[in-house]
Amino acid sequence: MQMEINPDLAEVRSALRKFTQEQLEPLALEIDRIGEVPAEAWSLMRDAGYLGMQLPQNYGGGGFDMSTYCLALEEFSRSSRVFTMLLDYTSGLAPLAIARSGTAEQQDRYLPKLARGEWRAAFGLTEPGAGSDSAAISTTAKKTENGWVINGSKHYISGGNSAELILVIALTDKQKRARGGISAFLVEKGTPGFTVTRTDTTIGSDAIKLGELTFDDCHVPDSALLGEPGDGFKIAMGSLTSGRLGVACSCIGAADRMLEMAVQHAKDRQTFGKPLAERQAIQWMLADSATELKLARALVYQTLRSVEAGEDIGTAASMCKLYCSEMVGRIADRSVQIHGGMALMRGFNLERFYRDVRHYRIGEGTSEVHRMLISRDLLK
Ligand SMILES: Cc1cc2nc3c(=O)[nH]c(=O)nc-3n(C[C@H](O)[C@H](O)[C@H](O)COP(=O)(O)OP(=O)(O)OC[C@H]3O[C@@H](n4cnc5c(N)ncnc54)[C@H](O)[C@@H]3O)c2cc1C
Incomplete structure (x- = not known):
């Protein structure tokens, strides 16, 4: 039986699974091949009400709680990481910060556009000289x-x-830094002094592009400040804590799909006159993957239930992100091994999953950073 965050979400999962399999999955391989998100993917997500899922309903958002949002990430991730990014741009790190800390004027200006997917918001924290730190x-x-x-x-x-x-x-007080010296600003595309100076792609899907953004005497009005001066680090970390649970669920979705592929292949493929499924070496890889996946779900769903109950989750979000991002890497590797050569062929679903999941151990806090946070809490 499928483990659920709470019983009410079982039906939501069925609807998400159906939508993903029938509407999104047919686009997934093509998106990976062309390296772009077609307008059709945006319209499908918009029409089904999945853009702006976490934004308040009075601004056109879905008004869904974090558990439902995370479940959507899990299900979309069973098809492609790209679909989870459409959720993130309209309802993830940056949109959530506006919903939580924005003035009425900022919320009126941005949230309806984000909820409709007309605008996308990006989260600009990392710099060439400041990643983990x-x-x-x-x-x-x-x-x-x-x-x-x-x-x-x-x-x-x-x-x-x-x-x-x-x-x-951005830094607004060099002495105070993370203790009240960092502030958050909403900068619109086209603001004089703001330019995209480079676009990067990664080993993952080319459809997920990363920008290098340069600010050269970029003037913004007072109304661009999000929260109070000095609130920026707190705002960023608040979004990242929620984001880490989202990443954990995305890892679970991808792992679930890759394990499913591995089980099917083990049953279908015969070597030396028997299906792979009858070989203990293969059975053990499947058993380890299933155990780790179940453990990941138990940890993350328990944490989401604590969030729902309004409890302080401490470093649990770090534990979820750390465990799930490493778990999906191991399951990707075993699933590739079980498939043999075909898993490495371009145009085969598992090949793109393998490339896409590597990022999870780096983005939104590396494994080492999360180990640091967890141990710091233990040793305080
Ligand atoms: C695909 C992708 C998408 C991203 N999207 C965004 C985004 O939307 N917004 C954004 O702001 N950033 C984004 N990032 C940046 C990401 O958050 C950083 O890459 C990450 O925080 C690590 O920083 P870094 O790359 O500078 O590595 P570094 O900080 O230089 O770390 C290098 C290595 O050293 C380890 N390390 C660092 N310090 C320690 C220590 N004290 N002890 C032990 N080990 C340590 C790290 O864990 C890592 O393994 C993205 C990155 C990727 C790859």
Whole structure:
């Protein structure tokens, strides 16, 4: 029986599974081949009400809680990581920060556009000199008479190459840094002084592009400040904590699909006169994968239930992200091994999954950073 976050979500899962299999899956391989997200994918997600899922209903969002959002990520991830990114751009790290910390004016201006998928928002924290050590950012925002002037650069910003809106985390007080010296700004595409200076792709799908963003005397009005001056680090970390549970669920979805493929292949493929499924070496790989997947679900769903109950989850989000991102890597590797050569052939689903899941151990806090956070909590 399928383990669920709560029994009410069983029906939601069925609807998501049906939508993903029937509508999204036929596009997945083609998206990987052409390296672009077709307009059709956006319309399908919009029409089914999945864009802006976590945004408040009075702004056109779905008003769904984190558990439902995470379940959607899990199910979309069974097809392609690309579909989870459409959710992120319209309802993930940056949109959620606006929904949580924005003024009424900011929410009126941005949330309806994001909920309709007309605008996409990117989350701009990482810099060439500040990745894991995110408090070491050097992009600055200086107060002027009627606003702020931003200078510096961000890189590896998912969707930053084309987003209409960037949440820029900048230093406003060098002495205070993460303790009240970092602020968050909403910078619109086309603002003078803001340019996309490079677009990167990774070993994962070319349809997920990363932007290098440069701010050269980029003037923004006072209304671009999100929250109070000095709130930026807290706002960024708040979004990242939720994001880590989303990443964990995306890992679960991908692992689930890859294990399913491995089980099927083990039954279908005969070597030396018997199906692979009858070989103990293969059975053990499947058993280890199924055990780790079940453990991952138990950990993440339990944490989501704690979030629903309003409990302090402490470092549990880090544990979920750490365990699930490493678990999906192991399951990807075993599934490839069980398939043999065919798994490495371009145009085969498992091959793109294998490439797409590697990023999970790096983005939104590397495994080492999460181990640091978990152990810091233990040793305090
Ligand atoms: C596909 C992708 C999408 C991304 N999207 C975004 C985005 O949308 N927005 C955004 O702001 N950023 C984004 N990032 C950036 C990502 O958050 C950073 O790459 C990540 O935080 C690591 O930073 P870094 O690459 O500078 O590595 P570094 O910080 O240089 O770390 C290099 C290695 O050293 C390890 N390490 C660092 N410090 C320690 C330590 N103290 N002890 C032990 N080991 C340590 C790290 O774990 C890592 O293995 C994205 C990255 C990727 C790959």
